[in-house]
Amino acid sequence: MPDGAMPVLDVRNLRTVFRTRSGEVHAVNDVSFDLRPGELLGVVGESGSGKSVTMMSLIGLLPSPPAEVRSGQALLDGRDLLGMTPEELRKVRGARVGFIFQDPMTSLNPVFTVGFQLTEPLRTHMGMTRPEARRRAAELLELVGISDAERRLDDYPHQFSGGMRQRVMIAMALACDPEVLIADEPTTALDVTIQAQILELVKELRHKLGMAIVWITHDLGVIAGIADRVMVMYAGQVVEQAPVKELFTNPQHPYTRALLQTVPSVRGRRVEKLRVIRGQPPVLGAPPAACPFRPRCDHALARCARENPQRIALGSGHDVACFWDPATGEERHA
Amino acid sequence: MLDAAAPPKKIVEVRDLKMHFPIHAGVFRRRVGEVKAVDGVSFDIHEGETLGLVGESGCGKSTCGRAILRLYDITEGSVVIDGREIGHIPQKELRPLRPRMQMVFQDPQASLDPRMTVAAIIGEPLVEHTGLSRDARLERIYELMDAVGLNRNFANRYPHEFSGGQRQRIGIARALALNPKFIVCDEPIAALDVSIQAQVVNLLEDLQKRLGLTYLFISHDLSMVRHIASRVAVMYLGKVVELAPRDDLYETPLHPYTQALLSAVPDPDPASAEKVKRIILQGDVPSPANPPKGCNFCTRCPRVMPVCHHEEPAFTEVAPGRFVACHLHDGTKIPEAPAAAAADQQGDAT
Numbered sequence: 001m002p003d004g005a006m007p008v009l010d011v012r013n014l015r016t017v018f019r020t021r022s023g024e025v026h027a028v029n030d031v032s033f034d035l036r037p038g039e040l041l042g043v044v045g046e047s048g049s050g051k052s053v054t055m056m057s058l059i060g061l062l063p064s065p066p067a068e069v070r071s072g073q074a075l076l077d078g079r080d081l082l083g084m085t086p087e088e089l090r091k092v093r094g095a096r097v098g099f100i101f102q103d104p105m106t107s108l109n110p111v112f113t114v115g116f117q118l119t120e121p122l123r124t125h126m127g128m129t130r131p132e133a134r135r136r137a138a139e140l141l142e143l144v145g146i147s148d149a150e151r152r153l154d155d156y157p158h159q160f161s162g163g164m165r166q167r168v169m170i171a172m173a174l175a176c177d178p179e180v181l182i183a184d185e186p187t188t189a190l191d192v193t194i195q196a197q198i199l200e201l202v203k204e205l206r207h208k209l210g211m212a213i214v215w216i217t218h219d220l221g222v223i224a225g226i227a228d229r230v231m232v233m234y235a236g237q238v239v240e241q242a243p244v245k246e247l248f249t250n251p252q253h254p255y256t257r258a259l260l261q262t263v264p265s266v267r268g269r270r271v272e273k274l275r276v277i278r279g280q281p282p283v284l285g286a287p288p289a290a291c292p293f294r295p296r297c298d299h300a301l302a303r304c305a306r307e308n309p310q311r312i313a314l315g316s317g318h319d320v321a322c323f324w325d326p327a328t329g330e331e332r333h334a
Numbered sequence: 335m336l337d338a339a340a341p342p343k344k345i346v347e348v349r350d351l352k353m354h355f356p357i358h359a360g361v362f363r364r365r366v367g368e369v370k371a372v373d374g375v376s377f378d379i380h381e382g383e384t385l386g387l388v389g390e391s392g393c394g395k396s397t398c399g400r401a402i403l404r405l406y407d408i409t410e411g412s413v414v415i416d417g418r419e420i421g422h423i424p425q426k427e428l429r430p431l432r433p434r435m436q437m438v439f440q441d442p443q444a445s446l447d448p449r450m451t452v453a454a455i456i457g458e459p460l461v462e463h464t465g466l467s468r469d470a471r472l473e474r475i476y477e478l479m480d481a482v483g484l485n486r487n488f489a490n491r492y493p494h495e496f497s498g499g500q501r502q503r504i505g506i507a508r509a510l511a512l513n514p515k516f517i518v519c520d521e522p523i524a525a526l527d528v529s530i531q532a533q534v535v536n537l538l539e540d541l542q543k544r545l546g547l548t549y550l551f552i553s554h555d556l557s558m559v560r561h562i563a564s565r566v567a568v569m570y571l572g573k574v575v576e577l578a579p580r581d582d583l584y585e586t587p588l589h590p591y592t593q594a595l596l597s598a599v600p601d602p603d604p605a606s607a608e609k610v611k612r613i614i615l616q617g618d619v620p621s622p623a624n625p626p627k628g629c630n631f632c633t634r635c636p637r638v639m640p641v642c643h644h645e646e647p648a649f650t651e652v653a654p655g656r657f658v659a660c661h662l663h664d665g666t667k668i669p670e671a672p673a674a675a676a677a678d679q680q681g682d683a684t
Contacts, residue, residue, distance in 0.1 A: 044526040046528060052674055072363040164618070191390035192390065192554070192598040193595060193614075193615045194618070196612055198597035199617070200612075200614055218528060218600035221600030222600045223602075224600065224603055225601075225604070245604050245605070248604050257530065258530065262531075264561040265601055265602065266556050266584060266601065267594055268606065270560060272537055273539075274561060275532065276533050280499065283361070
């Protein structure tokens with residue numbers, strides 16, 4: 001990775017709150033991260049950890065109300081996304097930031113042909129004429145490995161299988177050559193053999209097209225295979241961030257460590273008893289005043305109940321939000 | 335595990351099970367074909383063991399589990415549970431046998447009635463099948479809640495007040511209510527978060543040890559099946575393509591589909607992720623309404639031979655306890671021999 005290069009996306013202190021009838025839910029609490037050109041950043045967390053909400057907040061895809069971005073800054077090439085009007089944001093979406101969602105069936109419109117859905121962004125964002133857009137759409141389908149592309153443009157989404165539909169979604173996300181691609185659990189709904197096909201495709205495409213990708217998933221296995229850098233989220237905050245190999249070989253946060261041990265492997269050593277993370281993730285009615293993982297943590301210290309740890313840099317791009325030091329088993333000394 | 339000495343007792347014996355669903359079309363809703371969801375499946379499950387049933391969506395694994403418990407009227411074949419043939423007996427005669435065989439469903443949200451309290455849900459099978467008094471029933475409900483790790487004080491709450499993992503515990507408590515011998519677990523952890531999955535799997539294992547339960551564990555999660563199952567059956571397009579003891583299957587898979595399936599599972603370890611040689615299968619699973627001629631896997635198999643296109647491979651035992659349905663292993667009892675033939679075949683393909 002080109003270290004030190006200007007990030008394409010620079011997010012600082014993002015806070016997003018949902019206002020519901022039963023009070024506020026603090027879904028994203030002070031999240032900061034950057035995305036460098038050509039990099040694949042993996043975002044890992046369980047449901048409710050705020051990983052999707054973080055990304056949706058950036059590009060105004062959350063319904064408001066109930067969602068409300070309280071504070072923060074998100075610079076895409078120096079321009080703050082959070083300060084944009086809906087009209088400006090619409091130009092960013094699709095043209096400069098592409099998306100792939102989990103379930104391709106619900107994100108494709110069943111009553112329009114795939115060709116129509118692919119050419120629409122090309123004509124609105126890139127100002128192409130109908131035949132130009134159609135030619136480009138066929139190219140895109142070929143790029144994502146759909147054979148007989150020209151003819152398949154006239155097919156409807158239901159005429160494609162699950163894996164093929166996800167390929168169509170990828171083609172749509174790539175249509176306007178975005179600088180940033182946000183992929184939200186893009187392979188979760190797919191079978192493993194189809195997932196393997198899509199992962200191969202993404203690996204190939206990202207080098208061909210050189211875009212930066214944010215890959216949201218709960219599957220540590222998927223992340224290990226494709227990410228350059230990983231960010232672990234818990235209760236709406238980033239608890240650990242590191243280059244992929246560093247994270248898997250030298251995890252620092254008790255949550256990351258427990259998560260890695262709780263997932264069985266198909267190849268490694270087989271454990272007799274799975275390690276359990278007791279309890280369940282919290283729903284935050286207020287910004288956490290203490291460490292949100294404390295009730296489930298095996299290493300909680302007295303200090304963890306008093307303050308919420310801030311992220312501390314450990315060098316070589318690794319940072320962690322925790323007071324406990326796995327090397328000594330005691331409180332970390334800065 | 336139960337070892338060699340005495341042959342373990344068979345709790346479930348499935349022979350040539352077929353479950354075909356008719357397709358009706360046209361103005362007169364004529365029968366134009368059938369979806370062969372389960373098409374000739376045979377296996378045994380021994381007392382106290384967990385048989386893992388894995389495969390991708392649409393391969394028929396859930397239908398198979400439901401057919402074994404006779405939630406469907408099966409098309410063909412025989413199912414013997416605990417020494418009693420239940421394949422074709424009418425539902426009325428099945429009813430008294432139900433307490434022995436139970437099911438845990440995938441989606442605890444959908445399988446629990448939102449208008450019943452937890453106590454009513456867990457107690458319903460007791461009302462239906464036992465003559466317990468009100469007090470005795472409540473006592474049993476509390477006992478079950480303790481067994482699955484639910485707080486007794488929550489007995490009068492409704493399912494929506496619980497998290498996904500806790501709801502699955504309610505489903506498990508309901509399945510245990512009548513002291514079953516055999517439980518079909520149909521993707522019991524698929525809807526749960528990773529940190530909760532381990533809790534439920536450990537609970538299932540503890541209960542198995544304590545109560546001597548026998549499980550059919552249906553899942554698409556190959557790593558979790560490796561953890562919980564003692565033997566594993568792999569299904570593809572309505573058929574079992576390979577069945578073997580767990581370690582054999584994961585270490586030396588024989589069927590090309592099992593090999594591809596295992597190689598496709600991403601490993602949570604970047605070092606091993608680089609080492610693994612992935613077999614990327616081309617294309618998609620064919621429709622079970624119109625399976626290919628010959629071997630069902632012949633359209634995607636990286637080691638396909640001419641014979642695969644017209645002759646269906648038999649499901650044969652190639653080593654003790656290891657069954658595979660593949661022409662690569664035809665006419666041999668030694669799994670090593672076909673490797674040479676396979677190498678030739680790969681040469682042709684490239």
